Amino acid sequence: MAPPWPYPRLIGHRGGGTLAPENTLAGLRLARRYGYTGVEFDVMLSGDGTPVLIHDDTLERTTDGHGRVVDRSDAELARLDAGSWHGPAYAGEPLPTFAQAGELCRVLGLWANVEIKPAPGHEAETGRRAALLARELWQGADLAPLLSSFSPVALAAAAQAAPQLPRGLLCGPVPDTWHADVQRLGCFSLHCDFRHVTPRLVDEAARRGVPLVCYTVNDPDEARRLLGLGVAAVITDRLDLLAPHGL
């Protein structure tokens, strides 16, 4: 039997997937417009220690800024354009703080899978700060956010700071030690690259009572197959192809 999964089964990757600039408020709004009730996004610390939404350690790919995120103050990050790289329609879209994104999720009724994405050397501090802020932002919400990370150090720090928030262990390929890792870190779920999902893994996860989340699934047939196999949720870049009510 599939383990309980109280969260949405379709989740927008980095907010609105590839249809909007990743990790922006515009992406969150777009996810809602497509009928999504759940989003994933990446959280990293600024040079001032503020959790902000960005995927890469460096600013070049998704903003008009340069250098490392951890070397920039909040004021510097707030001036950046995080939308023009995607297209002129999103010119001037800001790089949001986690607080802004969390508040918008609450307003829009979006559940969140908050990926803690620490810059190297900042694992524990990022886990701690992201978890504390997540707890504050979702206080009183029906569904708590799910914190996930590739970093066991960040997950352990998140567990210590806000033990009541559920956590997910992220991996690409699934290591043989996955269940011991999940147990050691007190994680609720296992999140892996969908290309590494096998019926055996789904069965084992079900037997262990661990929901399995897969990224990044952009083909509706593949999403249907995985959900049919017993995967709890899929994270997608193609919110237009995977319709929440059509699968």
Ligand code: G3P
């Ligand atoms: O949380 C799933 C997925 O976002 C992990 O990979 O690199 O897209 O953050 P990445």
Ligand code: MG
């Ligand atoms: Mg991510």
